[in-house]
Amino acid sequence: MTKILKCPICKKAVPLDDPNMPFCSDRCRTIDLGKWASGDYKISSPILDPDLLEELEHAEQQRHPVDETKWKN
Ligand SMILES: [Zn+2]
Incomplete structure (x- = not known):
C-alpha cells in the first residue's frame, strides 16, 4: 500500500x-x-479576537479609577 x-x-x-x-x-x-x-x-491568536480586545480595553478603563484613588491617597 x-x-x-x-x-x-x-x-x-x-x-x-x-x-x-x-x-x-x-x-x-x-x-x-x-x-x-x-x-x-x-484559528487565530486569542489576542487578535476583536471581542477579546474590546474586553481588555474595558478592563483597562475599569482599572484606571482605582489607580487614581491610589495616587490621591
Ligand atoms: Zn495543490
Missing part, C-alpha cells in the same frame, strides 16, 4: 517524497499560507 497525501488546496494526490508535501506545489503552499493570514481557518 502506497501512501498518497492529498493536497489540502486542490485535492491533487501528493507523493510522500514530494518536497512540497502536504501540498502538491509551491503555489498551493502559498495559497494555504494566504488562508492562514486572512483568517479563513479561524
